[in-house]
Amino acid sequence: MVKKRTEEFLYFLPIGGTAMAPLAGMLYEAGHRVEGVDSQLYPPMSTLLEDLGIPVRLGYDPTEIPTAVDRVIIGNAVPRSNPEVAAVLERRIPHLSQAEAVAHYVLGGGLKSLVVAGTHGKTTTSAMLAWILERAGSDPSYLIGGLPCWNPRGYRLGGGSLLVVEGDEYNTAFFDRGAKFLHYRPHLFLLGPVEFDHADLYPDLDAVLTAFRAGTAQVPKNGAVIVNAWSDNALAACRDATAPILTVGPNPDCSLSLRAWTGAPGGSSADLVWQGEHLRMEVPHPGLHNTQNAALAVAAAITTGVPPAAAVAAMARFPGVARRMEVIGAARGIEVVDDFAHHPTALEATIAAARQRWPDRRLVIAFEPRSLTAARRSFHADYVEALSGAAVVLVAPPYHRGRMEASEILDRTALAEDLGTRGVLCAMPEDGEDPAERLLGLLVPGDVVVGCSSGDFGGFHCRLLELLGDGGA
Numbered sequence: 001m002v003k004k005r006t007e008e009f010l011y012f013l014p015i016g017g018t019a020m021a022p023l024a025g026m027l028y029e030a031g032h033r034v035e036g037v038d039s040q041l042y043p044p045m046s047t048l049l050e051d052l053g054i055p056v057r058l059g060y061d062p063t064e065i066p067t068a069v070d071r072v073i074i075g076n077a078v079p080r081s082n083p084e085v086a087a088v089l090e091r092r093i094p095h096l097s098q099a100e101a102v103a104h105y106v107l108g109g110g111l112k113s114l115v116v117a118g119t120h121g122k123t124t125t126s127a128m129l130a131w132i133l134e135r136a137g138s139d140p141s142y143l144i145g146g147l148p149c150w151n152p153r154g155y156r157l158g159g160g161s162l163l164v165v166e167g168d169e170y171n172t173a174f175f176d177r178g179a180k181f182l183h184y185r186p187h188l189f190l191l192g193p194v195e196f197d198h199a200d201l202y203p204d205l206d207a208v209l210t211a212f213r214a215g216t217a218q219v220p221k222n223g224a225v226i227v228n229a230w231s232d233n234a235l236a237a238c239r240d241a242t243a244p245i246l247t248v249g250p251n252p253d254c255s256l257s258l259r260a261w262t263g264a265p266g267g268s269s270a271d272l273v274w275q276g277e278h279l280r281m282e283v284p285h286p287g288l289h290n291t292q293n294a295a296l297a298v299a300a301a302i303t304t305g306v307p308p309a310a311a312v313a314a315m316a317r318f319p320g321v322a323r324r325m326e327v328i329g330a331a332r333g334i335e336v337v338d339d340f341a342h343h344p345t346a347l348e349a350t351i352a353a354a355r356q357r358w359p360d361r362r363l364v365i366a367f368e369p370r371s372l373t374a375a376r377r378s379f380h381a382d383y384v385e386a387l388s389g390a391a392v393v394l395v396a397p398p399y400h401r402g403r404m405e406a407s408e409i410l411d412r413t414a415l416a417e418d419l420g421t422r423g424v425l426c427a428m429p430e431d432g433e434d435p436a437e438r439l440l441g442l443l444v445p446g447d448v449v450v451g452c453s454s455g456d457f458g459g460f461h462c463r464l465l466e467l468l469g470d471g472g473a
Contacts, residue, residue: 008070010101012036013084015056018145019098019168019180020075021045022154025052026143027105029157035066037084042456044147044322048154062087069093073101080174097173099183102143106163107185111141114300115184117167117215118192118234119208120346121293125192126166127321128297130156135314136306138162146340149319162304169211171201179211187223189216189243190300192293194233197343200372205233212237219243226299229254230292246303248295256299261291263356272298274308282316285325287353294318325353325450328461331468333445335361338461342367342374342454344382350452351389358448365390366439366460368453369398375410383410384418392442393419394427396435399455436464443468 012024015036025048028034035055049056057064062083065072072088072095079085088095096104107113116126123146130142131150139160145168147154167181167189181189194212196205216225217240225241228234229249238245246255257273267284268291283294294315301311320326326338335358341350347367354363365387369375375398387393395412398404416426429438435458443449451460 007031007033009033009035009066009068011066011069011072013072013074013082013088014038014077015049015054015075016041016045017075017077018045018154019166020073020077021048022143022145023073023098023101023106024049024054025153026155026157027101028052028054030105032105037064042459044152048147048152051152060084065093071095073098074173074175076171076173078174085174097176097183099172099180100176102165103183103185106141106143106165110161111163112161112187113184114162114164114188114190114304115167115181115186115215116164116190116192117169117181117212118190118228118231119169119195119197120343120349121192121289121296122166122168123340124290124321124324125190125293125297126164128294128315128318129190129300130164131318132297132301132306132311132314133160133162133164133304135317136301136310138304138306140164144321146324147322149321152322167215169208169215170198177201179215181215182211182218186215186219188300188303189219189223189225190296191216191225191227191234191237192296193228193231193345194237195231195343195345197373198371209233209237213240216241216243224303226255226296226303228292228296246299248292248299256295256302258291258295261288263288265357265359268356270295272308272312274299274302277308279308279312281312284316284318285320285353286356287325287349289349290353325350325357329465331465333447334443334468335448336461336465336468337448337450339450339452340454341452342370344379344386347383347452348386348389350450351386354448354450355389361446361448362391362444363389364392364394364439364443364447364449366394366396366435366449366451366457366464368396368435368451368455368457368460369410370400370454370457372400372403374398374454375400375404375408377408377410380410380415380418383415384422387415387419388422388424390424392425392427392439392447394429394435394439394442396429396457396460397431434463436460436467439464440467 016038142164
């Protein structure tokens with residue numbers, strides 16, 4: 001379990017991110033005094049902090065840093081030039097990165113760390129594993145970069161020996177450019193699909209593979225690396241591992257073999273084979289990618305000692321995760337759905353899952369290229385392939401376009417032209433134009449609109465429902 005050494009006053013800079021807010025909550029509940037600052041907050045993390053009663057100040061001001069702070073937890077969303085960061089360094093206030101704080105305050109309690117990594121599926125797989133362990137009576141702790149539907153806080157202080165932690169490959173802080181998971185001392189390292197991502201941090205795929213290889217190499221021989229064998233890159237990332245490697249994939253020689261996948265509107269199912277034992281796994285969420293995530297989580301749970309039948313039975317009742325194909329509401333016969341997808345591969349998987357869930361309805365994708373990677377022109381062909389599965393596509397202006405060279409930015413005009421040749425109706429709103437208003441005139445009753453972004457998309461989903469409810473703008 002998470003053990004508090006002595007009560008400390010911890011200041012989170014910034015506090016509102018999907019990794020920082022759950023950690024702030026976990027340390028607050030462990031008995032520490034916690035406050036934080038941010039430039040803006042939005043749900044669900046704003047709701048989490050408000051419910052916990054953690055004081056948050058909006059707007060960076062070095063004169064407002066509490067004088068009694070014992071340690072500042074610095075996230076990767078603030079640069080060295082941030083005025084409060086500068087003040088922390090000038091005043092020599094002790095500080096840690098978010099990932100260092102996990103190692104110092106959480107893993108310091110002697111927990112075995114089950115790290116869930118990979119380019120896609122980390123949050124869902126982490127939640128699946130946490131859910132199975134809870135249902136099996138392992139009493140785990142967990143720290144997830146999202147909100148599980150059965151626990152709106154994204155973390156849990158358990159009494160058992162296991163900690164499920166989402167292992168992000170993004171940089172830890174301006175003073176630590178390595179992947180966060182390098183701080184997490186894994187006993188098990190779950191590795192989902194690996195692709196080129198985070199182009200602002202990794203120059204190429206080889207650099208991404210180097211980071212994941214360092215992660216798998218950290219696992220001790222009495223632990224294990226559990227890898228998604230559908231991904232050749234994930235298998236390549238295990239090259240330097242000395243721990244046992246357990247493969248999860250479609251082939252009979254995989255440690256856990258997944259076969260006979262079938263999909264229906266209410267979810268998916270597949271046959272699993274583990275050490276000669278045959279199991280039927282039901283996953284109450286659509287998409288082959290979710291079944292693969294579930295198989296990875298089941299394999300990890302079994303490795304910790306959960307009986308295979310119990311792991312599969314728990315998976316059949318998995319409630320899901322917020323912002324993963326989450327229905328926000330409906331108006332005028334139009335369903336509005338929120339999803340976190342922001343990489344071409346993730347968009348393609350989301351579209352396939354949406355078509356499985358709503359097979360007879362027209363699919364509309366509204367996409368905000370939020371990250372510095374998502375907005376890159378180099379993904380043009382991949383976006384054409386991914387988005388061709390929708391009937392209507394809206395692509396908002398790239399969020400970070402002001403931080404990129406013009407030659408690097410996704411050409412939405414060219415994207416619309418190429419999608420148009422495939423019969424996709426496109427809308428590309430201009431800077432300052434309301435995406436919901438732009439999309440409104442293209443919608444018809446029966447449509448399913450999936451708004452995809454790694455951020456809040458400017459409140460797109462609620463705004464669209466408001467316009468639909470009012471009968472239009």
